Amino acid sequence: MNATVPGALRAAAPVHADPATAYIAANVFDRPTLVISRARVAAQYDRLKGGLGDAHIHYAVKANPAPQIIRTLVCKGSGFDAASRAEIELCLAQGADPSRISFGNTIKRASDIAFAHAAGVRLFAADSVAELDKIAAHAPGAKVYIRLIVENSLADWPLSRKFGCAAGMLPVLLDHARDLGLQAYGLSFHVGSQTRQAAFWNPVLDHVADLWHAARAAGHDLQLLNIGGGFPAYYGDAVEPPRAYAAAVRAAVDARFGPVPHLMAEPGRGLVAEAGHIAAEVMLVSRKSEDDLHRWIYLDIGRFSGLAETEGEAIRYQIVTRHDGTECGPCVLAGPSCDSADILYEKRPIQLPLALRDGDKVMIRNCGAYTSSYSSVGFNGFPPLDVIVL
Structure with missing residues (x-):
């Protein structure tokens, strides 16, 4: 984790603030990190x-x-x-x-x-x-x-x-x-x-x-x-x-x-589950063709680094961004690894702000369960999910 950066996600904090939300809002992270209270x-x-x-x-x-x-x-x-x-x-x-x-x-x-x-x-x-x-x-x-x-x-x-x-x-x-x-x-x-x-x-x-x-x-x-x-x-x-x-x-x-x-x-x-949230980052926003209706948004965390429960799209995590409240559009959400299975939501595209860009910090809500325990030891060289317990 890097040094404290006040207000990194404060503008997009969920209505029900809690210790993990406040900690993520007050800090910036150099790798995907679960913060749990x-x-x-x-x-x-x-x-x-x-x-x-x-x-x-x-x-x-x-x-x-x-x-x-x-x-x-x-x-x-x-x-x-x-x-x-x-x-x-x-x-x-x-x-x-x-x-x-x-x-x-x-x-x-x-x-x-x-x-x-x-x-x-x-x-x-x-x-x-x-x-x-x-x-x-x-x-x-x-x-x-x-x-x-x-x-x-x-x-x-x-x-x-x-x-x-x-x-x-x-x-x-x-x-x-x-x-x-x-x-x-x-x-x-x-x-x-x-x-x-x-x-x-x-x-x-x-x-x-x-x-x-x-x-x-x-x-x-x-x-x-x-x-x-x-x-x-x-x-x-x-x-x-x-x-x-x-x-x-x-x-x-x-x-x-x-x-x-x-x-x-x-x-x-x-x-x-509700005691913890994941601090993550957008790595890439792209489209597969000029007339593609869906953006592809790639996070620095995927199925192999903690989000295995997106299998079958059964668990639909909520994502908080600094652009919340602005115009949204559908997107396919995927992880960073070089594995074609590392797609989180595609059958039911997720709605995220159109202003979202590479490098934006995001928070994935209610991730205290079945994330750190599912995280791999470092598949494809991407770091396993870090954990901070408050």
């Missing part, structure tokens, strides 16, 4: 917790693994959803209690299961017989929850069939876990990323509730319902306030499941 993360945790009540929040570490954020959430009393040994080690290093860490990846190396168990982690996810066998061999007596496939997601970004078992497999897996000496502790699912309305959860909850009650009727004393993530962030389309959203989801869960001994949620995006 711990205070905003802590405040969002309080909002979600207020709506979810006595449900346990396990932050999805993959959303943003900055140690300062993990430490902030440890101090708030959060649990953690870890997907790897490295994420478990990160949480432990920041003071997390291993009893509040769940090993939520259903694809785990046997040695990592053994490491987690030795470190005190007792809660593991599975969605197959083979994974249960590994857990039983390397974490004997552990609590396991079975992840279910979600077929009827109304999320902006439904998740694939990579994770979870079909409904018909659930009785087999619960029985197998019990036969292995594991605690068949509960169920989990993920409603889909960026589920913008709380009501969109209802079809998924209806399906999972049927399976929950059937399993308990079959003699499985399920204790844990892990409702996963899906809590949204603001990217231009309206979303409900976080506390009200979380309260509506909690009410929908209570109506379908009744008292659940251990209710868990795993927000990632919904916790950290």
Whole structure:
């Protein structure tokens, strides 16, 4: 980062000013930089917790693994959803209690299961017989929850069939876990990323509730319902306030499941996205022909340096410029690398000011989730996303 330059983006600051916005406005950067506020993360945790009540929040570490954020959430009393040994080690290093860490990846190396168990982690996810066998061999007596496939997601970004078992497999897996000496502790699912309305959860909850009650009727004393993530962030389309959203989801869960001994949620995006913004720069503004209807605007950040979630144009980031309020026109937005896949928005061109020029500084809003963790080590020689935690 270069020296302070007051007012670099102040004229274009969003209506809802926050520490990250103010920091970007007061400084200039020589490379793409994510600036994220711990205070905003802590405040969002309080909002979600207020709506979810006595449900346990396990932050999805993959959303943003900055140690300062993990430490902030440890101090708030959060649990953690870890997907790897490295994420478990990160949480432990920041003071997390291993009893509040769940090993939520259903694809785990046997040695990592053994490491987690030795470190005190007792809660593991599975969605197959083979994974249960590994857990039983390397974490004997552990609590396991079975992840279910979600077929009827109304999320902006439904998740694939990579994770979870079909409904018909659930009785087999619960029985197998019990036969292995594991605690068949509960169920989990993920409603889909960026589920913008709380009501969109209802079809998924209806399906999972049927399976929950059937399993308990079959003699499985399920204790844990892990409702996963899906809590949204603001990217231009309206979303409900976080506390009200979380309260509506909690009410929908209570109506379908009744008292659940251990209710868990795993927000990632919904916790950290709005706490951070990216300082970036326009590298080139051009047209492909004299009569091209769309400009091409190339930023110094693209898919390989932090904006991977533009895949499929599902996440539509908002871009703040010093020319905001002037005449806009459609453009194709792309990254700087020599890879033809490094195009951010083309199917639905983005509207940006006609006055935008090479060298202009811009701010990409609400990028605290799934940017630094997706950034490459330096593809094509372009630097990975820098991170400043306030």
